[in-house]
Amino acid sequence: MADTVKISVTDVIGSGFCVASGDGQKVYEKIAQAFRANEKVELSFSDITDLTSAFLNAAIGQLYGKFSEEFIRENLSLKDLAKEDRVIMKKVVDRAKSYFKDTEPYRQAVRDVIGGNDA
Amino acid sequence: MNIRLQNIESDFKGFSDLIAVCERIKSCGPDDELVVIFPQWFDANMCVVLGAILHFSSKKKDQISFEWINPETKKIMQKNSFLFFLGFDNSIMLDLNGTTIEYKQFSQGDYRSFSEYVERNFRGHGLPEMSEALLKEFRKSIFEIFENAVTHSETEYIFACGQYFPYKKRLDFSIADLGIGFYRNVTSKTKLDLSPVQAIEWAMGEEKTTKSGPIPGGLGLKLIREFVTLNRGKMQIASDSGFWELSEGSVKTNTFSSKFPGTVVNIEINTADSRSYCLEEEIEAEDIF
Numbered sequence: 223m224a225d226t227v228k229i230s231v232t233d234v235i236g237s238g239f240c241v242a243s244g245d246g247q248k249v250y251e252k253i254a255q256a257f258r259a260n261e262k263v264e265l266s267f268s269d270i271t272d273l274t275s276a277f278l279n280a281a282i283g284q285l286y287g288k289f290s291e292e293f294i295r296e297n298l299s300l301k302d303l304a305k306e307d308r309v310i311m312k313k314v315v316d317r318a319k320s321y322f323k324d325t326e327p328y329r330q331a332v333r334d335v336i337g338g339n340d341a
Numbered sequence: 342m343n344i345r346l347q348n349i350e351s352d353f354k355g356f357s358d359l360i361a362v363c364e365r366i367k368s369c370g371p372d373d374e375l376v377v378i379f380p381q382w383f384d385a386n387m388c389v390v391l392g393a394i395l396h397f398s399s400k401k402k403d404q405i406s407f408e409w410i411n412p413e414t415k416k417i418m419q420k421n422s423f424l425f426f427l428g429f430d431n432s433i434m435l436d437l438n439g440t441t442i443e444y445k446q447f448s449q450g451d452y453r454s455f456s457e458y459v460e461r462n463f464r465g466h467g468l469p470e471m472s473e474a475l476l477k478e479f480r481k482s483i484f485e486i487f488e489n490a491v492t493h494s495e496t497e498y499i500f501a502c503g504q505y506f507p508y509k510k511r512l513d514f515s516i517a518d519l520g521i522g523f524y525r526n527v528t529s530k531t532k533l534d535l536s537p538v539q540a541i542e543w544a545m546g547e548e549k550t551t552k553s554g555p556i557p558g559g560l561g562l563k564l565i566r567e568f569v570t571l572n573r574g575k576m577q578i579a580s581d582s583g584f585w586e587l588s589e590g591s592v593k594t595n596t597f598s599s600k601f602p603g604t605v606v607n608i609e610i611n612t613a614d615s616r617s618y619c620l621e622e623e624i625e626a627e628d629i630f
Contacts, residue, residue: 237456239452239456239484241452241456241484241487242450242452242491243492243556244450244452245452247556272456272459272477272480272484273481274481274484274485274488274561275485275560275561275564276484276485276488276489276492276558276561279556279557279558279560283556283557284556284557287556288555291630295630298630299626299627300626300627300629301626303626306474306478306617308623308624308625308626308629309618310481310564311624312624312629313560313564314557314560315629315630317557317559317560318557321557321558321559322557
């Protein structure tokens with residue numbers, strides 16, 4: 223992986239309201255698409271007004287069902303995330319790790335069906 | 342037939358009395374006329390409970406009328422648009438004190454309207470004593486409640502209303518739906534043999550979620566619980582016949598004699614709270630994954 227693609231959350235969802243799971247899904251698809259194209263992702267939260275766990279579960283938590291922790295740590299970076307929003311982001315990530323723990327067979331099945339660059 | 346309400350506050354008795362109204366409406370015949378007589382005091386956020394009940398009983402709406410023994414109670418319901426929205430009054434009274442938070446009904450999944458509503462009501466609107474950090478956490482909580490109703494309740498409509506009590510430095514905000522409720526959702530998905538109260542307790546437990554599939558869940562309500570505890574506020578859930586309340590850091594439960602046809606979540610926050618809501622030890626962005 224060499225290139226880094228910059229993804230702006232507000233550009234992807236068209237507003238600063240990062241609240242709906244469906245909008246989180248749009249962000250997830252952008253990230254997963256970049257990962258599949260062997261690109262690193264810098265995800266910007268500039269200009270967001272609201273951020274919920276429902277949004278982050280879909281946008282970020284879902285990645286842990288398809289990509290390994292090591293792969294995500296290596297290839298995803300966050301920008302412009304407010305201090306207080308890092309708290310909820312960390313909880314979502316920890317929850318996702320726990321949710322997908324011992325679900326390798328599930329992850330393999332997902333990869334088999336829709337593909338993925340799990341490292 | 343007259344239904345004379347006693348004072349309605351955001352507590353077990355208040356919910357219970359309004360659920361009893363639902364039962365009275367359900368039992369009335371096609372030729373009956375119902376007069377709901379409002380008491381001296383009615384916590385305005387509880388309009389969502391009554392609004393949801395009236396929507397649930399909409400076929401009988403023409404048989405229902407309202408009377409007030411305290412004109413101030415009627416004024417509040419004119420100021421927060423409750424009477425206008427339900428078609429009981431043609432006028433909306435201006436809220437010069439800025440303490441009401443409008444009553445509104447949303448279609449399931451209408452995030453755009455709900456976001457506009459939150460922006461309209463919780464951005465520089467009569468909430469001068471609330472810190473930016475508290476406002477942000479509060480907005481996060483109400484979006485989580487809305488999302489929870491959208492994801493889990495299978496409801497057609499979601500109802501919202503609030504009230505700011507400046508002298509008590511408290512703000513109550515309630516969201517109701519007419520969906521399947523905690524009891525049916527939790528018991529059908531987990532196959533556990535639980536009562537309506539136990540179903541709420543299960544859902545409020547650590548890392549509990551009825552969600553399955555590729556997107557993790559089980560955080561939203563717990564985050565609200567954490568926030569309310571830190572804020573020294575209050576959180577109440579009324580669903581089916583179950584009532585759950587977090588106050589002063591402890592949980593109390595109770596069972597209604599009848600069922601609410603959906604779920605109500607009420608949060609009451611302490612607006613004087615000046616906490617930062619950041620962790621003492623700051624999290625670096627690169628340490629998150």
